[in-house]
Amino acid sequence: MLSNLKKRNIIILIDDYIPYSSKIAAKMMHELAYELVKRENQVTVVTPYNNLKKYCVIEYIDNIEIVRFKLGKIKNCSFIKRTINESLMPFKAWFYTKKYLENKKYNLIISYSPSIFWGLFTIKIKNKFQCSVYLILRDFFPQWIIDIGIIKDNTFIAKYFRFIEKINYKSADIIGIQSPRNIDYFKQIFGEQYNTKLLFNWINPKIETKDINFKKNNGLDEKVLFFYGGNIGKAQDTKKLVKLSQRLQHKSTAHFVFLGQGDEFFIIKKLVKRNKINNITILPKVSQKKFNAILKEVDIGMFSLNKNHKSHNFPGKILGYMVNSIPILGIVNPNNDLKDIIEEYNAGFVSINGEDDILYKNALTLLKNKLLRKQLGINSNRLLHKKFTVYSAIDEILNNQG
Known part of the structure; x- marks a missing residue:
């Protein structure tokens, strides 16, 4: 096993990122990327955004390279619209970013789920760069929307989501799951076919803020x-x-x-x-x-x-x-x-x-x-x-x- 002091070129995949999102996932992944850069790794974040004038835009935040590609809304929109746009996400990610990424070399892909739809794109770049994939799995979609009654099990849409979900899991070498009982639950469904590890949620414990009364x-x-x-x-x-x-x-x-x-x-x-x-x-x-x-x-x-x-x-x-x-x-x-x-x-x-x-x-x-x-x-x-x-x-x- 290699020491975590080894310098790596890392690509991070997430469907929502700062500064355009204030959600916890975006914040967590930025803190992860920032700490990786502080440890002298090179980090590229690939993420969609609906309000781009170009198909692909490159920017930098805290010495982190951000590759944004154009995609329709997938947050705060209708269920149907979100499903269509997320289904298109891996294809648009490849076509809009491949010219920029083709001359790069990465040692590790870190993919964040949700979304479950990164799988096809992950497989594509995994094969291109011959690198490993660590999937950070934070919820079991579509199971949770079945549990709370948003969709019914064994319907076409549920079967479609499960098909995409399995592609996402198969793209990964390791799946990081957020609690011991979630690992047990995951194995009840999928058995031992995937390599799972315990990965708790995280935050930077040193946050400086100003008083706003x-x-x-x-x-x-x-x-x-x-x-x-x-x-x-x-x-x-x-x-x-x-x-x-x-x-x-x-x-x-x-x-x-x-x-x-x-x-x-x-x-x-x-x-x-x-x-x-x-x-x-x-x-x-x-x-x-x-x-x-x-x-x-x-x-x-x-x-x-x-x-x-x-x-x-x-x-x-x-x-x-x-x-x-x-x-x-x-x-x-x-x-x-x-x-x-x-x-x-x-x-x-x-x-x-x-x-x-x-x-x-x-x-x-x-x-x-x-x-x-x-x-x-x-x-x-x-x-x-x-x-x-x-x-x-x-x-x-x-x-x-x-």
Whole structure:
């Protein structure tokens, strides 16, 4: 096995990237690329963007080479439109970038899924460069959209997605999966035909931000801030957290902030308005710098997962909470090992989706006890440094390359 100090030429594939995205995946992969460059590797990120005037544009961010190719919208658009454009993605990636990439030489491909549609492009460049592929697998698509009822199993579209999914897996030499139980779940479906490794989510533990006086500017100085930041969709079931805020309206010190984007963003806004819930602020997505600045003033960091998930997702948003020593209040699907990890390190309270009274009790406990919030926040930061740093992720990826 080669040392991870060996200098490599690395190509990263991701369907969403900074500065045009504020999503966790884009942030995680930029931090990964940046740390790889700091270790004297050459890194090229290949990513689509819908608002390009040319078919292919080259730019540089933090000494990372970004190759953007033109593709129709695949985020915040209809399911049909997204499916069509993602299906075209591997073909457009090849035709629009091949002139630029043909004179390059790469030792390693790091592909991020979702999207599952990189597989054909990955195979093409893998064969061209005769290099290995590390697939970072963060959710099991299409299984999760079947689990929560967006599509039905054994339909044409489900079979199509599964066909594409298998191509993506077959393109990889190693598949990095985000939790032990997710590895077990993956093997229940696919057996031992793929080489899987444990790869936790990650974040740079050293984030510098400026004060923006978020609480003061929003009249929340005296409030205990319950914060949810990230995707707002069916997979998250954020309605459960809205219902929690409704139950806590009688507590004048409690205030909830929901910040993000997603399929149910406007549904949540309508729900709050219809029920006249007065302790919630709902904000659209902001820049990553502003997001990090807001986190500095958060008292309790929240996350939620749909109860029908069969896999064990690890929401990337909690990494931001951990960096800022914020105690965690979460809702998970049954048997999700994230609950065990957070409770083992005493970093917060996690309940099963549907245990509404336990969630309410946990929220009350955090609301009332400032010293407890402080201690749980310290513990959450310790958990981050133990398992979830970008340094650990890079060591895991590079140490598994032959």
